[in-house]
Amino acid sequence: MARYSVLLVVFALLATTIAVLLDPLWQAEEPLSAHAAPAGADAPPPQPVPPSVAIAAPPPVPGPPEVVPESDPAQVPPSAAPGPAPSNALPDPVAAGEAPVVPEEAPPVSGQEEVLAAEAPVEAQPLAPEPESPAASGATGSESESVAPQESGPEDGADRVEEPAAAPPAAAPPSVPDLRLEPQEPASLPESPLQDVLTALVARAPDGGCLAVRRDGAPVFARNADEALVPASLQKLVLAVAALEILGPDYRFRTTAVAQSPPVGGVLAGDLYVVGGGDPLLSTPDFMTVLARHGAVGTPLAELAGDLVAAGLTRIDGSVVAVEDRYDAFANVPEWPARYETQSLAGGLNAVAVNQGWRTSPGIVSTWGLLPHPTPALRTASLFDDLLEARSVRIPGSPRVAARGGDYSGFIELASLESAPLGDQLHFLLGESDNTLAEMLMKELGVVTAGVGTTRAGALAIHGALAGRLPLLPVPADGSGLSPSNRLSCAQVVEVLDIGGPGGSVGSGLAVAGHSGTMENRYRGSRVAGLVRAKTGSLDGVAALAGFATAADGGSFTFAVILNSSSGLVNADRAHGFFADLLEILVAHTGGT
Numbered sequence: 001m002a003r004y005s006v007l008l009v010v011f012a013l014l015a016t017t018i019a020v021l022l023d024p025l026w027q028a029e030e031p032l033s034a035h036a037a038p039a040g041a042d043a044p045p046p047q048p049v050p051p052s053v054a055i056a057a058p059p060p061v062p063g064p065p066e067v068v069p070e071s072d073p074a075q076v077p078p079s080a081a082p083g084p085a086p087s088n089a090l091p092d093p094v095a096a097g098e099a100p101v102v103p104e105e106a107p108p109v110s111g112q113e114e115v116l117a118a119e120a121p122v123e124a125q126p127l128a129p130e131p132e133s134p135a136a137s138g139a140t141g142s143e144s145e146s147v148a149p150q151e152s153g154p155e156d157g158a159d160r161v162e163e164p165a166a167a168p169p170a171a172a173p174p175s176v177p178d179l180r181l182e183p184q185e186p187a188s189l190p191e192s193p194l195q196d197v198l199t200a201l202v203a204r205a206p207d208g209g210c211l212a213v214r215r216d217g218a219p220v221f222a223r224n225a226d227e228a229l230v231p232a233s234l235q236k237l238v239l240a241v242a243a244l245e246i247l248g249p250d251y252r253f254r255t256t257a258v259a260q261s262p263p264v265g266g267v268l269a270g271d272l273y274v275v276g277g278g279d280p281l282l283s284t285p286d287f288m289t290v291l292a293r294h295g296a297v298g299t300p301l302a303e304l305a306g307d308l309v310a311a312g313l314t315r316i317d318g319s320v321v322a323v324e325d326r327y328d329a330f331a332n333v334p335e336w337p338a339r340y341e342t343q344s345l346a347g348g349l350n351a352v353a354v355n356q357g358w359r360t361s362p363g364i365v366s367t368w369g370l371l372p373h374p375t376p377a378l379r380t381a382s383l384f385d386d387l388l389e390a391r392s393v394r395i396p397g398s399p400r401v402a403a404r405g406g407d408y409s410g411f412i413e414l415a416s417l418e419s420a421p422l423g424d425q426l427h428f429l430l431g432e433s434d435n436t437l438a439e440m441l442m443k444e445l446g447v448v449t450a451g452v453g454t455t456r457a458g459a460l461a462i463h464g465a466l467a468g469r470l471p472l473l474p475v476p477a478d479g480s481g482l483s484p485s486n487r488l489s490c491a492q493v494v495e496v497l498d499i500g501g502p503g504g505s506v507g508s509g510l511a512v513a514g515h516s517g518t519m520e521n522r523y524r525g526s527r528v529a530g531l532v533r534a535k536t537g538s539l540d541g542v543a544a545l546a547g548f549a550t551a552a553d554g555g556s557f558t559f560a561v562i563l564n565s566s567s568g569l570v571n572a573d574r575a576h577g578f579f580a581d582l583l584e585i586l587v588a589h590t591g592g593t
Helices: 002-029 193-202 233-248 285-292 302-308 337-342 376-389 422-430 435-450 455-466 489-498 572-588
Strands: 207-216 218-223 254-259 272-275 320-323 400-402 413-420 530-539 542-550 558-565
Touching: 193 207, 193 218, 193 558, 207 489, 218 435, 233 422, 233 435, 233 455, 233 489, 254 302, 254 558, 272 376, 302 376, 302 413, 320 376, 376 400, 376 558, 435 455, 489 542, 489 558, 530 572, 542 572, 558 572
Parallel strands: 272 320, 320 400
Antiparallel strands: 207 218, 207 558, 254 272, 254 413, 530 542, 542 558
């Protein structure tokens, strides 16, 4: 028995030795056997263990990992650090350093409580590259002489335009001068009690910027007056003065109905062409009512249809065809930020558009919240077709849009329709700060001066008209002031205002504090109500005001103040409070400068 006992001990020692020697090999082949399965993976089946191992001593088990306190993020190991946000996570604009979006100018026709809920929102219309010459833009016509221009209808791509080239990058934001610092201008202005009061005022300015004040044409105060800043809608003042000089206050936009031959016995053989003349206020009856509430005079498209019927038209063998060639194919200003397309800031910039190119419906009471119509020219053709058919004119063909580049010089004019004179539209441009009218007028300046209906041609026309009187005047980026690339100084703004003075066409078109336009609800019931005519301006990081103030002694002040914020945000309450204090000082002043 002793011999068998010794043998059993020997076998046991051998088995233990073999188990210890083979254990690392088994562990190397089973890396997951001692760990939890990865997330989402199925647990591996248990591995068979040889009997000899069952009695072997288990290998040492590693201790638990070191726990790092959550309060010390610097000690979190890389594997425990939070990963990047999911790719579909929405960015936080504040964390990213972006300023919240502040509405620019109030929409062109606002102040109404009702919001039109007519047609469903539409996608932004693709834009075509800006033509480089009159021939490319179609503004002067081209090869065709006796052959009617080609048309395109809804089925074959009416109003279809090409994708625009990438817009140039916006200018870098300027370095905003501090209004609170002592003036850097030469001390050429005589000291006066008014200067002391205004110096105390700018010492508490809410943001950087500029301020310039004149009395009866003579400078009385200036702080950073020559600094070029983003002016927002004060840019419309430059547009208005240039338009009056180039076009004149009696200028009218003209829409015509033409054909290749006159009607015979009331029947027109072929198509009737409605040639757009760039009228920014061509309107339906409901839209004319909206405009009238804001001091604007619309142009009734229905009168053009009525004149044709009165002349004996009873049938059109072809179709009603809209001609949009006068202006380029851009529906807005290419340089504008993309977000403007959905912010109801401007309608469609089309030479034959009705209702400013807005997507409207019968019964419209406001353009607040509307989007530009995706095919404004085709819509005009359809509306005019309906107007004629409502007057018993038979039209078998479908309305269409003429291909660009047609020559209508040999066509016969059957009827025409003229807008109100430009001078009568200035209140809507300035007092109501209408962006669509501004941009349409910009393109018209390009047509008249260079034969090209583009924003760029209009900008060069403005610069050519005013650069001699406004030193260092830059070429504007647009007419409305919506572009953040525009630059004006307070000195240039007061110079522009003083070209016509408070009694001129521009001065008369400004909003009146507490009474009309964008200042109707500002300063109501205050001392300045009725004594200040001014142009307001606002963009992200911009607040501006410029105009005329009647002093207590009967004199007139011309003023311009532009606030720019390098942070991209201007506190509206503080800015308006600063403006109110400035106006109170000016209207209360007596005794010269």
